[in-house]
Amino acid sequence: METRRCAWLLIALAVCIAGCDALSASEEPEVVQVTVPDGFDPVPIPAFNPLTAAKVELGRQLFSDPILSRTEAVSCASCHEATRFFIDGKPRSIGVEGREGLRNAPSLLNVAYQRLLFWDGGSQTLESQVLAPLENEAEMDLPLDAVLERLMNHPDYPTRFVEVFGEGPSIPTLTQAIAAFERTLVSTGSRYDRFQTGDTQALTTLEREGEALFFGRAQCSTCHSGFLLTNQQFENNGLRPTEADSGRARITLNPQDVGRFKVPSLRNVAWTAPYMHDGRFATLEAVVAHYDAGGEGTQNQHPRIQPLHLSTQEKDALVAFLHTLTDEALIP
Amino acid sequence: MGIAYHQRLAPLVAVRMWCQVPAPSAIDLHVDNMMHTLKKLFLPLLFVGTLVLTGCEANNMDDETTTLMLRLQPTVGTQDLSSDPATVYTIGDQNLTFGSARMYISEITLLRDNGEEVTFTGETITVPAKNENDETITHTTSDLFILAKHDAGDEMFTLGEVPAGVYEGVRFKLGITGTNNNIDPSQVPAGHPLAKQTDKNNHWSWNAGFIYLRIDGLLDLDGDGTVETSDEAGWNVHLGTPNFAQVIELDETFTLDGDGMQTLHLIADYARFVEDVDFSDPAQRICHTMNNLPVAQKVAADISGAFMLHGIHDGHN
Structure with missing residues (x-):
């Protein structure tokens, strides 16, 4: 039985699919299947946010984009580094202007399985969780209206969002894109x-x-x-x-x-x-x-x-x- | 906006909902199938028609209706509320300003003199939410929610069509409870009151649930009549969680005459929310509910006394 599945392969797959075939709004989007070995539950994918290759790729790009922070110096990936098992290695995370957060940044590997997010369970869905670090003063410290303004004024994002969602950047589309990417971060082999x-x-x-x-x-x-x-x-x-x-x-x-x-x-x-x-x-x-x-x-x-x-x-x-x-x- | 008629009119509403079952696509319907379908639907249609006619008759007997608006006027004592930083209010012996002044109202119900209750409905949304087992579910609600952004001014809201007649009061809830409070606001369509606000958010990003009452501003710490802008001068009360949702019932008789549009005029006195909070104590200046239960409890205890039914006005003013 195959037990080695990792985030890298899934991300690479998503990138390949998106790169090989740019999607138009009229085409059926290519669905990303997240497969796991026996012994693992199927990765929960909510019906309202199906995984498509283009959406996952958009989410990956947003995840690593520092324009989502006030200083344009901090991204989600700053505290969840892909090359470090999606952690930052610090006792507590460091946000804009060197501000120290309250807690340790957990790994995002297998986060799709988490019923509640954060160390205290304060966030109920991956989608809603996306917004917390954006607004948190000790993390990215950018009000949501400013987040949306930056995305809508970006040279590429408005078109990308329309390709994926049929509409431009908004709170639902932003959160769905990043959450879709995070659901592909699956680690099953050891x-x-x-x-x-x-x-x-x-x-x-x-x-x-x-x-x-x-x-x-x-x-x-x-x-x-x-x-x-x-x-x-x-x-x-x-x-x-x-x-x-x-x-x-x-x-x-x-x-x-x-x-x-x-x-x-x-x-x-x-x-x-x-x-x-x-x-x-x-x-x-x-x-x-x-x-x-x-x-x-x-x-x-x-x-x-x-x-x-x-x-x-x-x-x-x-x-x-x-x-x-x-x-x-x-x-x- | 709509209205849910309880008791006698309830069957009529149910029939109308039944009729909204989507029909098959016209492309897929062949004549034979159509006839077969019509035969199958004959008795139910006859039944529905009878009920609709009965309902119309009942409606006629029920006199006229009026379009009811809600004015939820924000005040600070006898003054109008303003979020202008230059407008300093004196509440007790505290000088302060209001920056945010927002509240969620739900379950608005008019109480008729014949014992009926008229509950308003709003836009139907189907969105993800969490159930009591922390499982993500698809939740549909047609409840009416009002997010009053009083820091932006005195707002009017459409409640819906209401039977004319004598009413003995109005009941509503400050807050949102049940599964509705576990809706994921990030997935609510923009424009709906429960959608994630992009400024002065009425939803915590670090916790589930809506912020029922969001008030904050600055304090005059040195007593010179102007507020300071330092961090120590900031105050806020963000009240939420189901324990602190408050049912308010204002028992006053009023008549809706069924002549066009009328306005239910309520007053929300923001001074009452904070009159028992001692902002001279730094420990009472910041309350996000969970971090400061003593202040949350003080504010919650004063909520019901903060509302008053001012009256019914013709038109929308």
């Missing part, structure tokens, strides 16, 4: 996938020991489960909270949600440092040490987070296992 599908040589002895701990005594899989290695819930993993960020409680107003953040996917985790919602841990070793210590005993801490008393070898094994979750086709 050594661990190969191991699971029968390649017994894909993991070393140490990595297999780590796997046993991950799904066993260390109880990592309580939250990091399923094909994305996340339960997509909001949990409190015992991090000392900061006053500025109450996590999920900011959205729900529920005191029991203070300190709860979305459980991230662990696919490609070895390449997406630093870790946690505020990027406080620079290495996987620091992450494992945090869980081994049983968290920091914070309010609302998940009851499963208890001291693990792992040996040095066991910690090394866990880290080694986490490295097997990397989609090696994406390594620059």
Whole structure:
């Protein structure tokens, strides 16, 4: 079974299709199929925003275009770099004029599967999420009317939008284009996938020991489960909270949600440092040490987070296992 | 704009909706098929015709209708509201200006003296939304929503055709609840009140749901009668989330005489929204609901008292 699918191939496919055959409004648009291997759910594509090659390519261009920021120096790709597994490698993202955001930029790989967006789940769809960084003062800081004005005055975009949507730049068309591109960012291949599908040589002895701990005594899989290695819930993993960020409680107003953040996917985790919602841990070793210590005993801490008393070898094994979750086709 | 007639007239509305089922394309219809279709439709058509005639008769008995407009006049106490930065208001012992002054109104219902309720409907939209399980669904609504942009002036809104008669009050909601509050505004057609606004947005970009009441401005911190422009002088209240939606019922008898156009004139006193907020306390100056529940609760508690039914006027003024 084919397990190696990566964003690059999909993007390249979309670019090829768009490049080879410019679409006119009267032609049937070419639909992009995002295929995934067995074990993965089909990529959710909402009926109101079908993927077409031209739309995905338009979204890719917008994603990388700094004119969507006030200073014309920051784009979506500034914090979600294609060559870095769609992260920026910083504890917290840096927006216009060097302003530091509140949280760590998560990878966009497999973002199509996310039921709710942001660390606190505050955004409900990929389309609506697009607008948040545009307006955020610490990110791109450009009012939406200015965004649309720039797009409408651009030498190419108005025509491109009409070709794709039959109408010019607008909030719905802008958000649909970028969201369509983001839905193609799928990463499904790793050594661990190969191991699971029968390649017994894909993991070393140490990595297999780590796997046993991950799904066993260390109880990592309580939250990091399923094909994305996340339960997509909001949990409190015992991090000392900061006053500025109450996590999920900011959205729900529920005191029991203070300190709860979305459980991230662990696919490609070895390449997406630093870790946690505020990027406080620079290495996987620091992450494992945090869980081994049983968290920091914070309010609302998940009851499963208890001291693990792992040996040095066991910690090394866990880290080694986490490295097997990397989609090696994406390594620059 | 339309109107939903509850109780006695409801079956008529249902029949009209049934009749709107799209017909097959004319190209696809052969004569035989057409005859067959007509035969199949004969009894339902007879039934519909009977009901329509019955409805017309009932309508005639129901006297006349009037086109009802809504004037939601913004004031600050006894003064008109202005977002001019030079217009400084004194509320309690606080001098301040208004920059934004916007609110969402929904579920507007007139209360008849015979117990009927007349609820208005608006443009039908079908848009993505989230259900209670955080699943994206396709949601259709014909509810009437009003986004009053009072910082841009005193606005008039069309409510719809209303039966003439005596009414005992009006009820509406400041805010939007249910699935309508989980609509993705980025996908709502421009021009609809729920569409993402490109300035002074009434929707959070970092959270779901609409901002029911958006008011902000500047404070006169040194008491010299003019506001400061520093960051510390800024104040805002962005009230949202279903917990803070408020049902307002204004029980006052009025008569719609069925003669052309009439205007329901309500007053929204923005001074009341903030009269219990102490802006001399920096901790009370910024409220995006979730970050400052104490202030959100104060404002919400004063909402119902901020509205008044001024009266019914002929025409649209």
